[in-house]
Amino acid sequence: MTRNSTFRLIAATPLIALLAACGGETTDAEAPEPAGDAPAEIAERQDNFEAIGDSFKAIREQLETDAPDFAVIEPAAADINTRLQRLPDLFPEGTSMEAGYDTEALAAIWEDPEGFNEAIQTAVGLSEEMMAAAATGDPEAVGAQVGNLGKNGCKNCHDSFRKDDD
Amino acid sequence: MAEPTQPVRIWDLPVRLTHWSLAVLVPAMWVTADNSEWGWHIRLGHVLLAVLLFRIFWGFVGTDTARFGNFLKGPGKVLAYLRGGYDEKANKGHSPLAALAVLGLLGFTLAQVAMGLFAGDPYDGATGPLNPLVGVGTADTLTDTHEWFWWVVVGMIGLHITAIGIYGAVRAENLIGAMIGGKGEKKLVVSDNSPTPWGRALGAFAVAAGIALWIYLGAPPLT
Numbered sequence: 001m002t003r004n005s006t007f008r009l010i011a012a013t014p015l016i017a018l019l020a021a022c023g024g025e026t027t028d029a030e031a032p033e034p035a036g037d038a039p040a041e042i043a044e045r046q047d048n049f050e051a052i053g054d055s056f057k058a059i060r061e062q063l064e065t066d067a068p069d070f071a072v073i074e075p076a077a078a079d080i081n082t083r084l085q086r087l088p089d090l091f092p093e094g095t096s097m098e099a100g101y102d103t104e105a106l107a108a109i110w111e112d113p114e115g116f117n118e119a120i121q122t123a124v125g126l127s128e129e130m131m132a133a134a135a136t137g138d139p140e141a142v143g144a145q146v147g148n149l150g151k152n153g154c155k156n157c158h159d160s161f162r163k164d165d166d
Numbered sequence: 167m168a169e170p171t172q173p174v175r176i177w178d179l180p181v182r183l184t185h186w187s188l189a190v191l192v193p194a195m196w197v198t199a200d201n202s203e204w205g206w207h208i209r210l211g212h213v214l215l216a217v218l219l220f221r222i223f224w225g226f227v228g229t230d231t232a233r234f235g236n237f238l239k240g241p242g243k244v245l246a247y248l249r250g251g252y253d254e255k256a257n258k259g260h261s262p263l264a265a266l267a268v269l270g271l272l273g274f275t276l277a278q279v280a281m282g283l284f285a286g287d288p289y290d291g292a293t294g295p296l297n298p299l300v301g302v303g304t305a306d307t308l309t310d311t312h313e314w315f316w317w318v319v320v321g322m323i324g325l326h327i328t329a330i331g332i333y334g335a336v337r338a339e340n341l342i343g344a345m346i347g348g349k350g351e352k353k354l355v356v357s358d359n360s361p362t363p364w365g366r367a368l369g370a371f372a373v374a375a376g377i378a379l380w381i382y383l384g385a386p387p388l389t
Binding site for chain 1: 287289291
C-alpha cells in the first residue's frame with residue numbers, strides 16, 4: 001500500500017510541475033515584483049513594433065513576387081515611418097525588463113538616452129529613404145532599402161537596447 | 167486470487183534514456199522561449215531533434231517493445247482495449263491506446279521542432295537555421311503556428327501524464343518504475359524484451375545526431 005501511494009506521488013509530480021510552469025508566466029523569480037499594473041505604454045509599444053514588423057514583412061513579401069505591388073509597398077513604407085516616430089513617447093522611465101515587466105526593453109534605454117534616441121532617429125531617417133525608394137516604383141531600390149533599414153535601423157537598435165541573445 | 171507474476175524486462179535502456187531526455191528537454195524549450203534565451207532555445211531544440219530522430223530510427227531497428235511495427239495496432243485492437251479486452255499483466259510494452267499516445271507525443275513534438283527550424287525573422291532576432299529556405303510570409307506563418315502549437319504539445323503531454331496517474335491510482339500499475347528501471351511485474355507467460363543491439367543503437371544515434379548537426383549548421387549547401 002505504501003508502495004502504491006509513493007507511485008501516485010511520483011505520478012502526480014510532473015503534472016504539478018507542468019501546471020506550476022504554465023501558471024508562472026507573469027512572475028519572474030529573479031526580477032522584483034513591480035507595483036501596480038503594467039504601464040499602458042508597454043503594450044502600446046509592443047503593438048506598434050508588431051505593426052512595424054508586419055508592414056516590413058508586407059514589403060519583403062512583395063519583393064519576393066515576380067511583380068511587386070507598389071500599392072502595398074508605398075503605404076507600408078509610410079506606416080513604418082509614422083510608427084517609428086511614435087517610439088520616443090512609448091518608453092517612459094521604469095518600464096524596463098529589469099524593472100520586472102514582461103518586456104524585452106533593456107535598462108540600457110534609460111542609461112543611454114542619447115544613444116537610444118539616436119538609434120530611433122537613424123531608423124526614422126532610413127524609413128524616409130525607404131519611402132523615397134518606394135515612390136520610384138523600382139523593386140531593386142526598395143530591396144536595397146530593406147537591407148539598409150533592417151540592419152542599420154531595426155537590428156542595430158535591437159542589438160543594444162532589446163534583450164536578444166543568440 | 168491473482169495469478170503469480172515475475173519481473174520482466176520491458177523497456178531497453180535507449181528507450182528509457184530517450185524518454186527522460188524528452189521529459190527534460192521539452193520543458194526546457196518552454197523555459198528558454200519564455201525567457202527569450204533564443205541561443206539556448208535553438209541549441210536545445212537541435213538536441214531535441216536528435217533525440218526525436220533517434221527514437222524514430224529506434225522504432226525500426228530497436229528491441230521488440232521499441233518497434234512501431236510491434237506496438238502500433240489497428241482501430242479494432244484500440245476499441246477492444248477501450249472495452250477492457252486487454253490484459254495488462256499478460257502483455258508488455260505499449261498498449262494499443264498508448265501506441266497512439268506515442269505517435270502523438272513524437273509526432274506533435276517533431277512537428278513543433280520542424281516549424282521552429284524555419285521560424286523567426288533575420289531582421290528581428292533569432293531565426294531557425296532553415297529560415298532562409300522559405301519566404302517571409304511562410305516564415306511568419308510558421309512562427310505564429312510554432313507559438314500556439316506548443317499548447318497542442320502540452321495537451322498531449324497532459325493526456326500522457328494523466329493516463330499514467332490513472333494507471334497508478336486506479337489500476338496500481340507502476341508505469342513510472344518500469345520506465346526508470348526497465349522492468350515490470352508480468353504474468354509468467356510474458357517473456358523478457360529482446361536484447362539491446364548496441365551497435366545499431368550507436369549507429370542510429372550517430373545518424374540522428376549527424377542530421378541534427380547538419381541542420382544546425384544551416385543544412386549546407388541548401389542555405
